[in-house]
Amino acid sequence: xxxxxxxxxxxxxxxxxxxxxxxxxxxxxxxxxxxxxxxxxxxxxxxxxxxxxxxxxxxxxxxxxxxxxxxxxxxxxxxxxxxxxxxxxxxxxxxxxxxxxxxxxxxxxxxxxxxxxxxxxxxxxxxxxxxxxxxxxxxxxxxxxxxxxxxxxxxxxxxxxxxxxxxxxxxxxxxxxxxxxxxxxxxxxxxxxxxxxxxxxxxxxxxxxxxxxxxxxxxxxxxxxxxxxxxxxxxxxxxxxxxxxxxxxxxxxxxxxxxxxxxxxxxxxxxxxxxxxxxxxxxxxxxxxxxxxxxxxxxxxxxxxxxxxxxxxxxxxxxxxxxxxxxxxxxxxxxxxxxxxxxx
Amino acid sequence: xxxxxxxxxxxxxxxxxxxxxxxxxxxxxxxxxxxxxxxxxxxxxxxxxxxxxxxxxxxxxxxxxxxxxxxxxxxxxxxxxxxxxxxxxxxxxxxxxxxxxxxxxxxxxxxxxxxxxxxxxxxxxxxxxxxxxxxxxxxxxxxxxxxxxxxxxxxxxxxxxxxxxxxxxxxxxxxxxxxxxxxxxxxxxxxxxxxxxxxxxxxxxxxxxxxxxxxxxxxxxxxxxxxxxxxxxxxxxxxxxxxxxxxxxxxxxxxxxxxxxxxxxxxxxxxxxxxxxxxxxxxxxxxxxxxxxxxxxxxxxxxxxxxxxxxxxxxxxxxxxxxxxxxxxxxxxxxxxxxxxxxx
Numbered sequence: 001x002x003x004x005x006x007x008x009x010x011x012x013x014x015x016x017x018x019x020x021x022x023x024x025x026x027x028x029x030x031x032x033x034x035x036x037x038x039x040x041x042x043x044x045x046x047x048x049x050x051x052x053x054x055x056x057x058x059x060x061x062x063x064x065x066x067x068x069x070x071x072x073x074x075x076x077x078x079x080x081x082x083x084x085x086x087x088x089x090x091x092x093x094x095x096x097x098x099x100x101x102x103x104x105x106x107x108x109x110x111x112x113x114x115x116x117x118x119x120x121x122x123x124x125x126x127x128x129x130x131x132x133x134x135x136x137x138x139x140x141x142x143x144x145x146x147x148x149x150x151x152x153x154x155x156x157x158x159x160x161x162x163x164x165x166x167x168x169x170x171x172x173x174x175x176x177x178x179x180x181x182x183x184x185x186x187x188x189x190x191x192x193x194x195x196x197x198x199x200x201x202x203x204x205x206x207x208x209x210x211x212x213x214x215x216x217x218x219x220x221x222x223x224x225x226x227x228x229x230x231x232x233x234x235x236x237x238x239x240x241x242x243x244x245x246x247x248x249x250x251x252x253x254x255x256x257x258x259x260x261x262x263x264x265x266x267x268x269x270x271x272x273x274x275x276x277x278x279x280x281x282x283x284x285x286x287x288x289x290x291x292x293x294x295x296x297x298x299x300x301x302x303x304x305x306x307x308x309x310x311x312x313x314x315x316x317x318x319x320x321x322x323x324x325x326x327x328x329x330x331x332x333x334x335x336x337x338x339x340x341x342x343x344x
Numbered sequence: 345x346x347x348x349x350x351x352x353x354x355x356x357x358x359x360x361x362x363x364x365x366x367x368x369x370x371x372x373x374x375x376x377x378x379x380x381x382x383x384x385x386x387x388x389x390x391x392x393x394x395x396x397x398x399x400x401x402x403x404x405x406x407x408x409x410x411x412x413x414x415x416x417x418x419x420x421x422x423x424x425x426x427x428x429x430x431x432x433x434x435x436x437x438x439x440x441x442x443x444x445x446x447x448x449x450x451x452x453x454x455x456x457x458x459x460x461x462x463x464x465x466x467x468x469x470x471x472x473x474x475x476x477x478x479x480x481x482x483x484x485x486x487x488x489x490x491x492x493x494x495x496x497x498x499x500x501x502x503x504x505x506x507x508x509x510x511x512x513x514x515x516x517x518x519x520x521x522x523x524x525x526x527x528x529x530x531x532x533x534x535x536x537x538x539x540x541x542x543x544x545x546x547x548x549x550x551x552x553x554x555x556x557x558x559x560x561x562x563x564x565x566x567x568x569x570x571x572x573x574x575x576x577x578x579x580x581x582x583x584x585x586x587x588x589x590x591x592x593x594x595x596x597x598x599x600x601x602x603x604x605x606x607x608x609x610x611x612x613x614x615x616x617x618x619x620x621x622x623x624x625x626x627x628x629x630x631x632x633x634x635x636x637x638x639x640x641x642x643x644x645x646x647x648x649x650x651x652x653x654x655x656x657x658x659x660x661x662x663x664x665x666x667x668x669x670x671x672x673x674x675x676x677x678x679x680x681x682x683x684x685x686x687x688x
Contacts, residue, residue, distance in 0.1 A: 143583045143613070144582055144583045145582070145583065145614060146582025146583065146614065146617065147614075147616065202551060203550075203551050203552040204550055204551065204552070205550070205551045206547075206548055206549070206550065206551070207546060207547050207548065207549045207550070207551055207554050207586065207587045207590065208547040208548070208583075208584065208587065210551050210586045210587075211582060211583060211584075211585070211586060212583065236635065238488055238489070238490030238555060238593045238635060238636050239487050239488045239489065239490065239552075239555060239556065240552065240555075241555070241589055241590065241593055241632075241635075242551065242554045242555060242586045242587060242588075242589045242590025242591070242593065243551045243552065243554075243586060243590070244586075245585055245586045245589045246551065246585065246586025246587070247586070249582045249585055249586065269487070270489060270490065270491075272491065273490065284631075287628075288585075291580065291582060291585075292582050
């Protein structure tokens, strides 16, 4: 079956914008967190949301059905909701089939492939729209070389998973562009790929091609250009360190930004493992990155301070700056300006 | 199509022995190197070879056709030959279809899946034999925890790819068993999986599950038991270091053996990158392994000395022992005895 339906790989494709965001019957806002991330970062590309009865999330953009969205120029329906077990519920099938009938593509980040649903697979065969499986990279079989390449690259790395690596990379890209410095955000996870419209789902790659796919994501560029690459996991997280190391080598960064959440007491998903020391994380990242980029250095620390009040935040950031002699800020609040100052 | 034919994952299966080894029309012995590796290490499990006209490799075991192999008790046909591009040539289809008709399974390590050939896929549907795709692990979705577990584990690591990590692990397992120490070889690559009849093809895993699949490969065991795990790649090889790190964390080794080929001048496949210093490779492996096993240590250095004459070999091994204060030997020549002495 799978050979009959057009599946596009995320490694060599663009997800066409603008988007209709499919929020479905999200039971709460957390289930739609990908949708909120997309609207936060590229609201201009989101012409509407599609919600089913009972949906508990609202992106505060127009509610449109598939016909309306197509009429207003939407190109792709983004599945921006996670549901239990990653399966596609019965109630989604009619609207998604309708989307294809209207000529829209569907970009899917769930584990269940769209074409495993016969009605959707059939509708795709006679649609100009395509099914884009963000978790099923294909055609990515480049083995990394580690050879030096032109252009500048910045990678966000973390003391743990989910500490703000995507947010920081997006904020730094925006700040660079504000200063008319040529820069591109390079997405490595599902939400980032939706926001940018392209990228590599690095944690879904076949192990042998982790670094190679990242080399393809941020190839040789103009010497003045910055690729700002979204990090994944942590070199110190035993579940995912292999992914983080492959990403670090493929990125060949000349600049690193450490991302940290200071109130966390244990590594995500591992109650018995404490968060590593910041200096230790910086040293291990530098040591590993030097293999492909001897001049690599840290240019700042991005701190997710949402659980600190203002005085605690200021004290924490000042102390951190004194300790590490690097700009330390929360890019959610201040946009990464001090880090970009250091970079340029 | 793929859902109709029984595909067994290598992560939770045994490849049934004994084997008929399919050497096909191998143009030279190098193309059949997997076959030779299997015969070297489990000749007693190989009841014959199947060769097509023009085959330039000879495993020196009986030539049998599919019927004869089935009559003599063979259970699985191993595809032990690599051909250009990893495709399955026309000339293989009749004999492989015949194998399934005789009730034999087929274990395939090529990139092309067996069931992509309609005649083979059809024959599999009516056979008691199954199609085993060694490069297509399925059902492996365990996220590693890094939690301490019982039993001893030894991992072979390398200064580069293809320096003898599988050979060393097999030799050490054999030597442990000779001394009545409970031990198992844990395979992580195609040839090792064929030899052992089970294992995890770690370089074909989805990136998120590298470490988790290795945790499943060598789970908690009796405190006196040794799992001897086949390493892959090198922490210092920029194409594959992510795989090596994920494997190192999943293995949670208490003992490491460094594998080295002293005449190599550059990293495999990377003409511009020199081989790293042995001490540096040992230090980086120890540092990374301590995250999951603080007591990890090296117990020896296994040197592939096939390109050294006897006096050069002896001088090299003696110098290495003096430098590192560890047993250094070529397990191909001396079976890893001094390393096992150090281990126990």
